[in-house]
Amino acid sequence: MVDFHQTKDFFHIPDGLTYLCGNSLGPLPRDLPAALTSQLSAEWGEMIIGGWNNAGWMNLSEKIGNRIGRFIGAPKDTTIMGDTLSIKIFQALGAALKLNPKRKIILTDNSNFPSDIYIAQGLTAFLNQGYKVKLVNPEEIINEMNDQVATMLLTEVDYKTGIRHDLVELTTKAKLEGIVTIWDLAHSIGAVPVNVQKADIDFAVGCTYKYLNGGPGSPAFIYTNPKLLTQIQSPITGWLGHANPFQFSLDYEPASTINRLIVGTPPVIGLSVLDFALGIWEGITVEDVHDKSMQLSEKFIDGIKSHCPTIKVISPENPVDRGSHVALEHPEGYAIVKFLIENSVICDFREPDNIRFGIAPLYNDAADIQRAVEVLTMAMEYQPWKYEHYQSRNFVT
CATH class of the missing domain: 3.40.640.10 (Type I PLP-dependent aspartate aminotransferase-like (Major domain))
Structure with missing residues (x-):
């Protein structure tokens, strides 16, 4: 059985950061430099x-x-x-x-x-x-x-x-x-x-x-x-x-x-x-990673449905029918993503209203999922789209 706590130590994740964007760019292996x-x-x-x-x-x-x-x-x-x-x-x-x-x-x-x-x-x-x-x-x-x-x-x-x-x-x-x-x-x-x-x-x-x-x-x-x-x-x-x-x-x-x-x-x-x-x-199979990814994504989707019911989950319900990222839909998706990033939960946005969370078990764990749900819940309460700051877009989204 793979010890995913050990594999997380192989990567440099800045302190306090919840990184859920491996579907776009994986983090730096710690010993690589x-x-x-x-x-x-x-x-x-x-x-x-x-x-x-x-x-x-x-x-x-x-x-x-x-x-x-x-x-x-x-x-x-x-x-x-x-x-x-x-x-x-x-x-x-x-x-x-x-x-x-x-x-x-x-x-x-x-x-x-x-x-x-x-x-x-x-x-x-x-x-x-x-x-x-x-x-x-x-x-x-x-x-x-x-x-x-x-x-x-x-x-x-x-x-x-x-x-x-x-x-x-x-x-x-x-x-x-x-x-x-x-x-x-x-x-x-x-x-x-x-x-x-x-x-x-x-x-x-x-x-x-x-x-x-x-x-x-x-x-x-x-x-x-x-x-x-x-x-x-x-x-x-x-x-x-x-x-x-x-x-x-x-x-x-x-x-x-x-x-x-x-x-x-x-x-x-x-x-x-x-x-x-x-x-x-070495010693890890894609099947190992996929099994863990499905567990974490199920936990994430359950958390969204319980705490953020106004956000729509557009990834398939059946975990075998989706990849390793979970996609949400909200008309103010960009403002929500910007709020998440400013609160140290890294995900990304795709037009017109798509919020993506990449789940990579080599370095993501249940604590990351819990933190993402917590900050997303905060975002829905705060409603960042009401503020001009959160409407200003970066070139890379």
């Missing part, structure tokens, strides 16, 4: 350019990719790191359309993260070959699958409400219709169990700065079904995706491995930070 400083001094400082060979920098994307693969049930050497999530979505979409050249529809839902939709819209406009992004309600996805759909792009856990798509059911249906599947696991990895191999997913992408605590802007990942590795064509053909990058050939020849989805030079510092953060997970 000293470890990273030592590593940079020993490798970059002493080896300088020799670090590419002597410190294994050039292989970090593959090494960390295999560590990430453990979280999503991926076979060895099918997950690679680097770049941002937007770039990885662009790669997956471009490759998916090439795999289904006679079809013209990218199917997604209108609750998907806007950036995913923007990437799809931008790619179709750039190609200018009759492709169309079809947006439907989440519950309509399964009935919109047909022989016109080239690829399905979905985020498993809704970034606002926390609602989980049925990944297995939708993937199975898509396969029957000949649709290439792309799953964004940004709010899944490190929060809920996922098995891309068992579900026979074609592509999976995700970020690592939320529940994996890789730090602001830490590198993203992309997984490819091993059956497709030698077939896929990336729309971005960077030098390290070449079969022989240090031959510096003027003609591109893709690597025969997952490396064909590497774009540029490995972000060594970002990957080193992530590598350290992943060490916290």
Whole structure:
């Protein structure tokens, strides 16, 4: 059994702060600054350019990719790191359309993260070959699958409400219709169990700065079904995706491995930070974390219903149907979030009226839940939206 009291000590949470925003950015691992400083001094400082060979920098994307693969049930050497999530979505979409050249529809839902939709819209406009992004309600996805759909792009856990798509059911249906599947696991990895191999997913992408605590802007990942590795064509053909990058050939020849989805030079510092953060997970499974998350989220929802009945819980009642954040709805959501933050309970806001509380058992416990309910109750009594100060918005919400 995991001792979550012990794992909480692995993180730096400022004194007096209740941090419930791990669905947006995980906190700093306590021992990371000293470890990273030592590593940079020993490798970059002493080896300088020799670090590419002597410190294994050039292989970090593959090494960390295999560590990430453990979280999503991926076979060895099918997950690679680097770049941002937007770039990885662009790669997956471009490759998916090439795999289904006679079809013209990218199917997604209108609750998907806007950036995913923007990437799809931008790619179709750039190609200018009759492709169309079809947006439907989440519950309509399964009935919109047909022989016109080239690829399905979905985020498993809704970034606002926390609602989980049925990944297995939708993937199975898509396969029957000949649709290439792309799953964004940004709010899944490190929060809920996922098995891309068992579900026979074609592509999976995700970020690592939320529940994996890789730090602001830490590198993203992309997984490819091993059956497709030698077939896929990336729309971005960077030098390290070449079969022989240090031959510096003027003609591109893709690597025969997952490396064909590497774009540029490995972000060594970002990957080193992530590598350290992943060490916290040794001996811990996502199933362990998910079980504890469901317990804490149930406690939180019960507290809201008892003490703040005018706030609507919009996350699913059944804990297995939601991710690891709980979403509330109130017309004065922004003012409420600002009040909470000023009283040292950190959560976040999404337009137009969504209040999100991320629950990460590696560092959140029952005391955090109790404090959040207490301060939210105070907010509803104080009614901060009546005051101009709480209507003034920051750029990042």
